[in-house]
Amino acid sequence: MSDNAESPTETQKDDPSIQHAATEHTGASDEKKKIDVLLKAVGDAPIMKTKKWSVERGRTVQSLAQFISRFLKLEASEQLFIYVNQSFAPSPDQEVGVLFECFGSDGKLVLHYCKSQAWG
């Protein structure tokens, strides 16, 4: 993902490190440099039309959160929260590849997300 791109209409085409995972591919694509992530909405969070993504292992949670926020066109005042293992928030600096190693199953990492108003 280009960290410079601020366009709210940025699509996954602009972001080679986060790609729509084709259904035939497993986590073994691209010499295992990417892992499959399944995004699930909780609470009032909008549901993503595309739920399954191939993400580079080195991508951070923060970077993924930014991508999801832009994809969902969240307001600047809305905060996205991401949970792994249902109820644990990984550090924003954590790499998704590490999360996959710890919590991945059936070749994918399930991440839940929700949004809330800004704190304060």
Added chain:
Amino acid sequence: MMAAERNTVSCYLDEKTFRLCCQRFLQHSETIQDGWSWEQIKGTDEGFMKKTLLIPVKSSILNKQHECSIQDENMETDDIQANVEDETAGVQAVCEIHAVLRYEYHVLYSFSYQIPVLYFRASTLDGRPLSLEEVWSNVHPNYRQRLQQGPWDTLTQQEHPLLGQPFFMLHPCRTEEFMKPALDLAQAENKRVNYIVTWLSVVGPVVRLDVPLSYSTEVSAPD
């Protein structure tokens, strides 16, 4: 949206469960040497969890007037990376010198909110307390923009309820917004969560306190 019925779980935490969650949290901290301890207030049965961290930061987050002393402190270390583009330009303009800050975190139980609250204080290594502005600069970028939308009741300076000293505090009023989804999710899977683990995993990183992943799998909820 989902039309499925949800049994909502209370986001409140009673004090006894707070202590039990902390006990289990602390056991794991001990196992992985994560540095947490329980501090009991003498003569009472009140206490809190405490951890101190040394955090390297760019000295640019510190007020300019203090930068000189930080630079002198670090002159002898190997961490200095001078990237001076113009020799005649002021060093402060382009140098990226790292400073080390001392953050002390306290996890307290709030009787009025019936949830845990994160207090912390921050200082430079020579003991100078950080200003609110400096602490703000050090909020994790992932949260900084949204927090700044309404800073006054989010990150505030408060007197520590048990120690009576000035601390910073992350206001607990929005706790439900991020706890509720996690608690509901767990309940949907018939799992119980350790409230403190879930709660701290969300609030900690905001102020540079990371909770290692192993807490998520190794710390159980109290019965």
